[in-house]
Amino acid sequence: MKLYDLAGSPNTRRVRIFLAEKGLEIPIVAVDMAKGENRTPEFLAKNSLGKLPVLELDDGACIAESVAICRYIEELHPEPPLFGRDMLERAKVEMWNRRMELEILVPAMQAFAHSHEMWRGSLRQLPDWAGACREQITARYTWLDHELADRTFIATADYTVADITAQCAVLLAKGACGIRVAADQPNLAAWWERVSARPTARA
Ligand SMILES: N[C@@H](CCC(=O)N[C@@H](CS)C(=O)NCC(=O)O)C(=O)O
Numbered sequence: 001m002k003l004y005d006l007a008g009s010p011n012t013r014r015v016r017i018f019l020a021e022k023g024l025e026i027p028i029v030a031v032d033m034a035k036g037e038n039r040t041p042e043f044l045a046k047n048s049l050g051k052l053p054v055l056e057l058d059d060g061a062c063i064a065e066s067v068a069i070c071r072y073i074e075e076l077h078p079e080p081p082l083f084g085r086d087m088l089e090r091a092k093v094e095m096w097n098r099r100m101e102l103e104i105l106v107p108a109m110q111a112f113a114h115s116h117e118m119w120r121g122s123l124r125q126l127p128d129w130a131g132a133c134r135e136q137i138t139a140r141y142t143w144l145d146h147e148l149a150d151r152t153f154i155a156t157a158d159y160t161v162a163d164i165t166a167q168c169a170v171l172l173a174k175g176a177c178g179i180r181v182a183a184d185q186p187n188l189a190a191w192w193e194r195v196s197a198r199p200t201a202r203a
Contacts, residue, residue: 015069
């Protein structure tokens with residue numbers, strides 16, 4: 001099994017943190033987007049969208065989409081459970097992971113792609129859309145701060161894949177878009193401190 005990885009990518013980081021939380025190490029193959037390595041016929045045969053991460057199994061089967069990869073790893077290595085322990089928890093983790101992805105991570109990716117010079121030429125950049133995505137992230141931080149008033153982690157009492165998605169989203173929003181957790185968001189700030197202190201945070 002090997003993981004095709006893209007430096008600095010929030011989605012590949014999701015999988016790296018997930019693997020680290022499971023205590024697993026697998027070979028990593030770095031793909032250089034600047035050199036177009038994700039657009040070669042060989043790579044497109046692994047993921048026809050040319051996106052990272054991709055998990056390649058020993059028999060050559062390839063899995064794209066970070067959550068699909070994490071689910072595969074969860075089945076292979078169920079402990080510690082990162083998708084919930086029972087029916088209700090699994091539904092909550094699904095709900096919160098989707099919320100973190102759709103409400104914060106995707107807007108952060110869009111704000112970055114529609115404003116950063118790295119994407120100039122390869123994408124029709126819409127600065128207004130980048131601005132709208134930034135506003136959405138700021139509004140969602142306020143929402144999440146309220147949600148976290150009586151919780152340690154995003155979805156359940158335990159750290160789960162929903163925390164990993166949120167963690168990677170907040171890191172991208174900060175690093176690529178300059179959006180920080182505000183001083184009047186103490187619950188979100190405490191959660192951020194908590195997840196950032198985990199030994200796997202820099203995986
Ligand atoms: N929904 C996908 C998103 C994958 C994605 O957008 N990957 C980005 C890096 S974060 C990528 O490979 N971009 C290269 C490109 O679009 O050419 C996932 O969860 O894995």
